[in-house]
Amino acid sequence: MREPELIHSLQGINSSEVSVEGPVQAVELEKMHLNQGLTSFRPPDRQLEALIKISNLPEGMIYAARNGQEIIGYLTFHYPSKYSRWSNHPRVLELGGIEVSPEWRRKGVGTTLLKEAFANPVVENYIVVAIEFCWHWDLKRTKLGLLGYRSMMINIFNKVGLKKRATDDPDITEEPANVFAVRIGKNVGQKDISLFESMLFMH
Numbered sequence: 001m002r003e004p005e006l007i008h009s010l011q012g013i014n015s016s017e018v019s020v021e022g023p024v025q026a027v028e029l030e031k032m033h034l035n036q037g038l039t040s041f042r043p044p045d046r047q048l049e050a051l052i053k054i055s056n057l058p059e060g061m062i063y064a065a066r067n068g069q070e071i072i073g074y075l076t077f078h079y080p081s082k083y084s085r086w087s088n089h090p091r092v093l094e095l096g097g098i099e100v101s102p103e104w105r106r107k108g109v110g111t112t113l114l115k116e117a118f119a120n121p122v123v124e125n126y127i128v129v130a131i132e133f134c135w136h137w138d139l140k141r142t143k144l145g146l147l148g149y150r151s152m153m154i155n156i157f158n159k160v161g162l163k164k165r166a167t168d169d170p171d172i173t174e175e176p177a178n179v180f181a182v183r184i185g186k187n188v189g190q191k192d193i194s195l196f197e198s199m200l201f202m203h
């Protein structure tokens with residue numbers, strides 16, 4: 001694990017309070033616990049198990065924002081599921097999920113997680129895709145509304161070069177608010193880029 005990067009620029013957070021680091025190894029995650037507010041995907045205990053599982057995958061990477069041994073936000077990378085169209089591409093890596101506990105939101109933690117993760121040179125070898133299913137969004141608490149939340153996600157992703165792309169992937173089109181965002185790493189070859197472009201619209 002790299003030395004934790006202290007957050008200096010976050011609004012209202014003391015820089016000694018929260019650190020953002022990754023990829024965090026399973027052995028480190030096992031010593032931590034998830035903040036009880038991290039429930040967007042599944043209950044915190046089960047989500048920690050899921051994070052440990054991802055960190056054990058050969059390509060899996062977990063980035064964590066933590067306050068002591070408590071994870072208050074995280075971001076995951078893994079290969080697309082075998083049921084996904086993108087699993088047929090050899091250089092696609094999926095940004096699986098990003099979540100920050102409600103009590104720590106709007107302080108720059110989500111942005112810092114993304115910036116730290118995309119500073120890893122490994123991502124330059126991949127086409128990173130983010131498949132944003134709107135049913136994971138916290139519409140109730142943010143009161144942003146579907147379109148407002150969608151714009152917020154597009155804005156956050158833009159900060160690290162993940163750009164919204166059109167596709168006829170049924171996982172995306174089944175709900176018009178879903179977002180598909182893509183970042184092509186600078187070491188990805190033209191053949192892989194062309195293959196990816198040809199996969200955007202397949203029907």
Ligand SMILES: CC(C)(COP(=O)(O)OP(=O)(O)OC[C@H]1O[C@@H](n2cnc3c(N)ncnc32)[C@H](O)[C@@H]1OP(=O)(O)O)[C@@H](O)C(=O)NCCC(=O)NCCS
Pocket residue numbers: 040096097098099100101104105106107108109110111112132133136137138142144152155156
């Ligand atoms: C999406 C999420 C990770 C953002 O985390 P965060 O730590 O609050 O993000 P930041 O503080 O870095 O804010 C990033 C930008 O979004 C804006 N933003 C965040 N929450 C907002 C809200 N409720 N209303 C308006 N804008 C908001 C911030 O103002 C900031 O914009 P700016 O950089 O232009 O000023 C967090 O809201 C979350 O965990 N949501 C639930 C899970 C989820 O929806 N995950 C995404 C799907 S996988």
